[in-house]
Amino acid sequence: MTARRNARPSVKVGAQVRFRGVKWQVVALSGQVIHLVGPDGGGEAVLAGYLFADPGFSVIGADVPQAAPQWGLFETAPATAREKAMAWQRHVREVECGLAGGPGSAGAVREHYDPERHTLAEREQAKAEELTALGFGRVSRTTVQRMRLAYRKQGLWGLLDHRTTRSSSPTGRSDERVVAAVREALRRRRGRSKGTINGLFPLINQILEDQHGPGTVPVPSQATLYRLVTTLARPGELPSGPVRQVPASVEGRAFTPATALRPGEQVQIDTTRLDVLALFDDGRLARPELTIAVDVATRAILAAVLCPSATKAVDAALLLAEMAVPHPARPTWPDILRMDHARALPHQRLATLDERLAGAAARPVVLPETIVVDRGKVFVSAAFTAACESLGISVQPAPPRAPTAKGIVERTFGSINALFCQHLPGYTGSNVTRRGPDTEKDACYSVAQMQDLLDEWLVHYHHRPHEGLRHPMMPRKALTPNEMWAALVAVAGYVPVPLTGRDYLELLPVRWQAITPGGITIHHRTYDADLLAPHRGQASPVAGRGGKWEIHYNPHDVRQIWVRLPDGELTEIPWIHRDHVHRPFDERTWQHIRTQAVDGNHSDTKQHEAALADALDQLMRRVTSGHATTTERALMARTAHRPLPPARDGDHGTEAPAGSPAQQGDAGNDDSIDDLDNLPDDDPSPAPATGFGLYNAHEEADKW
Known part of the structure; x- marks a missing residue:
C-alpha cells in the first residue's frame, strides 16, 4: 500500500523550507523553536508560529495539500x-x-x-x-x-x-453602453426628488447620444429599460419603494459600530424635534427641539435641553458645561433617584473626591474626550468649536449624509419618544398616520414643565437595563447605564472638572468693539458702566484688532455684555436701559422694534435709544397680556426660558457694581423668569437673571 496522498505537509529535520524568500534547511526542533540553516551557512532560530505566518512560507518538495471542501x-x-x-x-x-x-x-x-x-x-x-x-x-x-x-x-x-453553477448577469445580454447610460442617469438623479421610472428614459437617451452620437447605440425597448433601472437602482432610489428607505449614506460604505472603553471617550450630540406638543409662552402649540449628549461607553444621557425654537450655537456650547457637573436632585424626587441611595454607583468613593455628589441625582457625570457631531451649522460654529477647545474636547464631524455615524444618539431619540413622549398629553406619534384627532386639545405642558419631567425621567432611564451594555464577567446580564458607569469608573478613574461662572462666560460668542467716550455701542444699544472710565477712547492692548476690545455676549439676552479688561477678566457691562426692560430679548426682537419705530429726527441718539427701549417694554407687555400680533409673539417665544447669568465677581476677586445681577443673584434661586412678567408697571427693579434653565449656575460655581 502506498503512503497517503494529499496529506498536510510537515516540517521535520532535514526538510527544506522557503522563508523570507530564501531556501532554508531544518536542522533541529526544540519545542516551538525551529532551527534553520541558510544557503550561506548562517543559522537562525525561529518560532514555529512566526515561521508559518510568513506569506511566502512553503515546504519545498511536499505535495500540494488538497483544499478544504467548499x-x-x-x-x-x-x-x-x-x-x-x-x-x-x-x-x-x-x-x-x-x-x-x-x-x-x-x-x-x-x-x-x-x-x-x-x-x-x-x-x-x-x-x-x-x-x-x-x-x-x-x-x-x-x-x-x-x-x-x-x-x-x-x-x-x-x-x-x-x-x-454559473451565475447569470443581472443585466443579461444588454449592451454595456446602455447599462453604463442607465447607471449614469441614476447617479445624476441621486439626491434629488424622486420621479417615475419612465421619467428616466429621456435622460438615458440623451446620455447615449452625448457619449456615442445620435443613432449609434440602438435603444432597447421600454420593458428592457424598466428591467435595467429596477436591477441597477440602489436601495431607496426607486419611487415605488417603501416609505422608510435605506439611507443613502450607507450605500457602498461599510458600517462599523461605535465602541468606547471608558466614560467620555466618545460622546455623540444631536438635535431633533420631539414627538409631543408643548405650550409655548406665546400661546402656540408646537413640538419643542431637544438636544442631547449620549456617552457611547455607558449609553448615559449626559445632558438634555429643550428649546422652544431652533437650537443656537450658544445652546450647544452651554450643553458642554451641563455634562461636566453633577445634576442636583430636586427636593420632590424620591430618594431612590439620589446618588447616595443608588446601589449601582460607587457613591462613597466618589463623594470623597467631590462632595457635591451628596445631593446629586443618580446620573453619570462625564467630561467628554471626543464629541461626534453632524455637520449642522450649530455644531460647526465658532462658538461651539471654541467651547470644545477651551474644555480640551476633540470635535469629530460625521461624514456627510451618514446618520449611521451617530447611530447611538439617533437610537436614543427613539427611546425617548417611545419611553417618555408617548406617555405625555399631546403626543403626536412618529407620523401623521399615527396622530390622534384631538392631540392639540390634550397638550397641556409648557416647555419648562416638560424640561422638569424630562430631567426626572432621565434619572429613571439610567436605572433601566440596556441590552447594549454587557459586563465581560457577566455577558448574559444587561447592565444599566449607572452600573456600566460604575464598572468603567473603577478602571478609568474619576477626575472632577472645576467649572465656574467665568467658564460659562468664556463659552459665549465673541465680537470686537471699540470703547468710545460714550461707552460701547452695538446696533444702536449703548452699554456703559463707571469702571470703563479709564478705558474710554483707549485702544485695546490686543494687537491685530485695530484697537477694539474683546466682547462676549449672549445671543438670547442682549441686555448685558462682558468685556475683557486689561486685567484679563471678563467684566459685565449692562445696557443703559436694562432696568426698563424686565425680560430677555435677542437681536431679532431689537431689529423688529427698530423697523417698526416711527421715522423722525434721530439727531438725539440718546432720546432715540430711550424711545426704542420704551417700545420694547410695551411689546413685552402686549405679549404678556395677550394683545400682541402673531409676529410679536413668535419673536418673544424665541427668548423664553433661555437666560444666561453673569459670572460671580467673587470668582476673580473684583467688586461687583452696585445693583448688578452679580450682587442680586443671592436674592432667590428660582431658575425660571416667568414671574417677571407679573411685575407691576411702576416697579423699576431689574429682573435678576439666574439659572441656565436646569439649575442655578451661580450656586454651581460657588461649590467648585
Whole structure:
C-alpha cells in the first residue's frame, strides 16, 4: 500500500523550507523553536508560529495539500450535478490509491488500479475505458487526468460541472453602453426628488447620444429599460419603494459600530424635534427641539435641553458645561433617584473626591474626550468649536449624509419618544398616520414643565437595563447605564472638572468693539458702566484688532455684555436701559422694534435709544397680556426660558457694581423668569437673571 496522498505537509529535520524568500534547511526542533540553516551557512532560530505566518512560507518538495471542501458552494449546485461529482470522487480516489474510499479505507484493490502493478498513466487509461462503458459519455485519459488534478486543487468543487453553477448577469445580454447610460442617469438623479421610472428614459437617451452620437447605440425597448433601472437602482432610489428607505449614506460604505472603553471617550450630540406638543409662552402649540449628549461607553444621557425654537450655537456650547457637573436632585424626587441611595454607583468613593455628589441625582457625570457631531451649522460654529477647545474636547464631524455615524444618539431619540413622549398629553406619534384627532386639545405642558419631567425621567432611564451594555464577567446580564458607569469608573478613574461662572462666560460668542467716550455701542444699544472710565477712547492692548476690545455676549439676552479688561477678566457691562426692560430679548426682537419705530429726527441718539427701549417694554407687555400680533409673539417665544447669568465677581476677586445681577443673584434661586412678567408697571427693579434653565449656575460655581 502506498503512503497517503494529499496529506498536510510537515516540517521535520532535514526538510527544506522557503522563508523570507530564501531556501532554508531544518536542522533541529526544540519545542516551538525551529532551527534553520541558510544557503550561506548562517543559522537562525525561529518560532514555529512566526515561521508559518510568513506569506511566502512553503515546504519545498511536499505535495500540494488538497483544499478544504467548499460545502457551502457545493450545496448550491443542482442535485444531479452533486451526485455526478460524488461519483467522480470515488473514481479519482481509485485511480490515485486503488481504493474508492481513499487511503486507509476498507475494501480490496482491483487489479487494473493496483499502484504496485500499474503506473498512474495506465490506471488513468483503465478508468477512462471503464467510465465510457458505464455511460459517462466518451471519456478519455486526458479527461480523467484533468478531473484528478481539479480534485487535488479544489476538492469536490473542482469535480462539479460548472456550467450548472454559473451565475447569470443581472443585466443579461444588454449592451454595456446602455447599462453604463442607465447607471449614469441614476447617479445624476441621486439626491434629488424622486420621479417615475419612465421619467428616466429621456435622460438615458440623451446620455447615449452625448457619449456615442445620435443613432449609434440602438435603444432597447421600454420593458428592457424598466428591467435595467429596477436591477441597477440602489436601495431607496426607486419611487415605488417603501416609505422608510435605506439611507443613502450607507450605500457602498461599510458600517462599523461605535465602541468606547471608558466614560467620555466618545460622546455623540444631536438635535431633533420631539414627538409631543408643548405650550409655548406665546400661546402656540408646537413640538419643542431637544438636544442631547449620549456617552457611547455607558449609553448615559449626559445632558438634555429643550428649546422652544431652533437650537443656537450658544445652546450647544452651554450643553458642554451641563455634562461636566453633577445634576442636583430636586427636593420632590424620591430618594431612590439620589446618588447616595443608588446601589449601582460607587457613591462613597466618589463623594470623597467631590462632595457635591451628596445631593446629586443618580446620573453619570462625564467630561467628554471626543464629541461626534453632524455637520449642522450649530455644531460647526465658532462658538461651539471654541467651547470644545477651551474644555480640551476633540470635535469629530460625521461624514456627510451618514446618520449611521451617530447611530447611538439617533437610537436614543427613539427611546425617548417611545419611553417618555408617548406617555405625555399631546403626543403626536412618529407620523401623521399615527396622530390622534384631538392631540392639540390634550397638550397641556409648557416647555419648562416638560424640561422638569424630562430631567426626572432621565434619572429613571439610567436605572433601566440596556441590552447594549454587557459586563465581560457577566455577558448574559444587561447592565444599566449607572452600573456600566460604575464598572468603567473603577478602571478609568474619576477626575472632577472645576467649572465656574467665568467658564460659562468664556463659552459665549465673541465680537470686537471699540470703547468710545460714550461707552460701547452695538446696533444702536449703548452699554456703559463707571469702571470703563479709564478705558474710554483707549485702544485695546490686543494687537491685530485695530484697537477694539474683546466682547462676549449672549445671543438670547442682549441686555448685558462682558468685556475683557486689561486685567484679563471678563467684566459685565449692562445696557443703559436694562432696568426698563424686565425680560430677555435677542437681536431679532431689537431689529423688529427698530423697523417698526416711527421715522423722525434721530439727531438725539440718546432720546432715540430711550424711545426704542420704551417700545420694547410695551411689546413685552402686549405679549404678556395677550394683545400682541402673531409676529410679536413668535419673536418673544424665541427668548423664553433661555437666560444666561453673569459670572460671580467673587470668582476673580473684583467688586461687583452696585445693583448688578452679580450682587442680586443671592436674592432667590428660582431658575425660571416667568414671574417677571407679573411685575407691576411702576416697579423699576431689574429682573435678576439666574439659572441656565436646569439649575442655578451661580450656586454651581460657588461649590467648585
